[in-house]
Amino acid sequence: MSKKKEARKITFESEKEMPVAPMSLGSMLYNKTGAWRNIKPVIDLSRCIKCGICWKFCPDASIDIVDDWPQINYVYCKGCGLCAEECPQKCIAMVEEEK
Template structure:
């Protein structure tokens, strides 16, 4: 009989093992891992989408005004978006709370 997820330790997983059903990533909000969060200066942003292109978690999307912003439910705060932004309009701030 399989163990419930809360009883499985990462050390017990086999290499390459998956722990969820395919297509279930939306169920796992990973933003709670974040210690830094991206903040976009919309006055400087040229809406190029480079941040969206490089985000490894697909946590960046286009807002109604055409700017790109992070979905903080899924953003892990890696800072790649800030590093890759060609105009430097994204900076990382310490996550509060």
């Protein structure tokens, strides 16, 4: 993708601004789904064996690989707990969200 993805919600002032055909103009990144979460995953990196399983199974593409380590993107993580369940080392803990 050449164009940089923006986390901005697109709105129209009037119908004249709208495209002729109903087409997508931006990504869903504006929708910060992290707010859906009640419990959040926390990775204990000291026990991580870098198997990549948490990254592989995240249905929200919310686990990034940063400097060869898994890193949870809390802006979008919905807190389903799949990564904690699948982690062979059991080094991901689901902790209650403080709000």
